[in-house]
Amino acid sequence: MSAQQDRNTIADGTAGVIHAPPAVAPNPAGPKEILAARARALAAAPEAETAGERIEVIEFELSGERYAVRAALVTEIFPLTDFTPLFCAPAFVLGITNLRGKIVSIVDLRRFFELPSVGLSNLNRVILASDGVMEVGILADAIAGIVSLPVAELQAPPAALTGVREEFLTGVTGDRLALLDLGRILADRRIVVHEEVE
């Protein structure tokens, strides 16, 4: 039972953190203002900073939309210079590439999310994600960088959205940055290709 109490204590601590007033008020203004606000928040005295209040995310662009994934599960990011399309694989598998002697599979999230219209874009970066069991390269147009995201800034995705993508959406920020749940994507059975010849 003492372990139980310990957990409660931890939970209480976390709860306190989560309920702390947002460092940055949700702001529908342009990205510049938000960045400036973020910069101010970052520059502010760190005494209010506690683990859990901010999360490190990698922000990237995909067909003009802004996404982010938590940095914890990202092993590395590399430019896609060459790849080989793979026969008999589902459309969301772009192909395979050679990363320092290891074959890495590359997934086009837009197709995995079954987005209705997938136009062309400059998918030139690969975010290599791994949870120790699953490892997959995720295509991105461009990487904006590592952002420290205040948890309080995240809002629930609009309830009206019910696509595959929304299943993996953790939340969106006021400036329309969509945070994807990378752990869930990696653990999802649908991302695994396991097909036999009928």
Add this chain to the structure above:
Amino acid sequence: MGVDGADLLQRLLVIFQGEAEDHLRALNSLLEALGQEEDPAARKPLLESLSRRMHTLKGAAHAVNLLDVAEVCQVLESILADVKRGDMEFSAPLLDRLQREVQGLEQGIFPGPPGAFGAPGMAAAPVEDPIVPPAEAPEAAPSTFLPAAKPPASEPPASEPVSPPPVEPIASRATPVEPPLPAGQPQPVRSAPVETVRVPVPLLEQLLLQAEELVSAKLMVSSLVEGLGELSRNIALRADQRARAEALARSGPAEGTPAALAQLIREQLERESRLGQRLQSLTQKGQASLWALGGMVDTLLGDVKELQLLPFTSVVESFPRLVRELCAELGKEADLHLRGGELEVDRRILAELKEPLLHLVRNILDHGIEPPAERRERGKPARGRVTIALRHLDGNRAEIEVTDDGAGIDPARVKGAALRQELITEAEAAALSDAEALNLIFESGLSTSSMITSISGRGLGCAIVRESLEKLGGHAAVVSQIGTGTVFRLVLPLNFAMMDALLVEVSGRQALIPSSSVRLTCRVSAAEVKGVENRETVTVEGEVLSLARLARILELPEPEDDPPLHQVVVLDAAERRIALAVDAIFGVQEILAKPLGPQLSRVRNVAGATVLGNGQVVPILNVNDLFRSALTAAQAKAQPLSGRGKARQLSVLVAEDSITSRTLLKNILEGAGFAVRTAVDGSDALALVKSEEFDIVVSDVEMPRMDGFQLTAAIRGDQRLAELPVILVTGLESREDRERGIDVGANAYLVKSSFDQGGLVEVIRKLS
């Protein structure tokens, strides 16, 4: 058994836990998938996978004496079989029960504090991940972003013990279980168990020395780079002299010009000869470096591979014990003999072999070996004899023979069972030879045993054997004599690493076929292809073989017209032959086979991939799959080959700097029947349109060196090309750009984000 036995059991238990974790993980995710699946037909394959996993887990639990776990597995397997057959209805409470039983198994296998099972997040509050707020959080928490995942405030935290739901646990062992995780809760990060290998210190030291040697290789390369740099500076100087000479020559005949020219030319000649010498010495140096580096890499690779080798005994050391225990359970008597245990095999291959061997031995003891009384009646010794023998076949291949002196397998019963289970039709059954019929036991779900016991009988064991062997690039076969016994032959590679493979091209893509399965390659003229019952056949070496087109098997676009000569690869595996038509055959290469990674767990027709000398990644084909696909493709073939449209193939040039967009465009357009060439930027494209004939150009706007606007302007500026249609494809969606595109003479301007594949194809057809 004494201390050694206990020690062995302890070791086995650790190995088992590693394996079980895998199975439990798979079981959990399969159950979850099953819950999400609404279509009963689509549940079938999931149930099938669940049964297999359960079956394997049961066998493994047996081997380490976790009889309670095995018992629960057995019950669960029966339930799954009932559901699969439709004897039991699938329902939410049933799923719930299955899920809880699997968690019960987890606890049976991993005793100790909750969360000991490799997943610290399972029982503890998810502190690491603040996505789900703790249950105490008031409803009005200002910053929750996944409300669905949040348990209602009234619900106790997931980790608190709850009163067991009113469903009875299946077996005594399935004691208090953790309530299932609330849906939507993020899955904890679970890391795979880390395997360890013992390495003799001398080998380790040797490896370190070799790694240090590589430093000298680095120095050699850096000196080469230096030499090359000097060379290119020299060439720049030479260009300088040339320019001066040209200016001098243009300045016309004047006093002293010829002499000055001669002087310049002489200087150039001298420089050239120095350059030549320098180049020669660099080439020699390069060759020496290659030689030295080659030696280092080969030795290092050989030694590192040796790290992966383990004696065959290591995988079968637990088997005699298993046989004793099973015999006791079944009331039979048998001895297990091991041969070839000292042969060393790649660790990864051994890991794959354990499961199939386990299944075979269980099957043999349960069905093959007769009870002692029956054996005596037949004039055999009361103790049965089971032999597992590993022997080296050739080069990189070995064979495991699992032999028993039991009852043998009756081909008629196998046929009967296959018929009952509708695996084959009456006509097919009649056409099958006895030897072919026997090999049906490798089909999933086929069991000749009328009695399902805890040891075997569900017909999964042999299917698992075949699957594992094929995954390794080998195959399994069986011969049997009723009354005298059965021999299972498993052919497998000794190590994964190097193998010979035939490089072929099909529809513009390259692929490798393992040489061990290639009988020969030849050319067959189109006239020699005969249609027999809607199937194409060719005669090679006097044998009529069915002709399969690799492009069709791999779902690639096929050429409009048949070439006058087919390039044919004759495949030979497990006593079957087939002729495979490809576009080009390049020859045999020594390759290093690599797995495709965890995400591509199994891709149809593809066994793995390799990196060629030029850095290109090329898939390695799965020969066993090719045989199966060839059958399906032949059946699916609807239209005769000659009856297709004979319209001239349009040739398209795609200029695009992004590798992904370029490849996607190429695939889309080739899929639509165009011949496609690609260029990496505007100037590359311009060089191509000047030297080759194209019907249309599709170009990106933003490209290095020469952008799409400049390319279009250059094409319009060339008299010969002025009429060539140009489609600009762009991410820029501005009016000015669109106008600029029209100004420079583009015929169409498509915005990337708004066009779909069909749209582009339509525009191309319209314009060309």
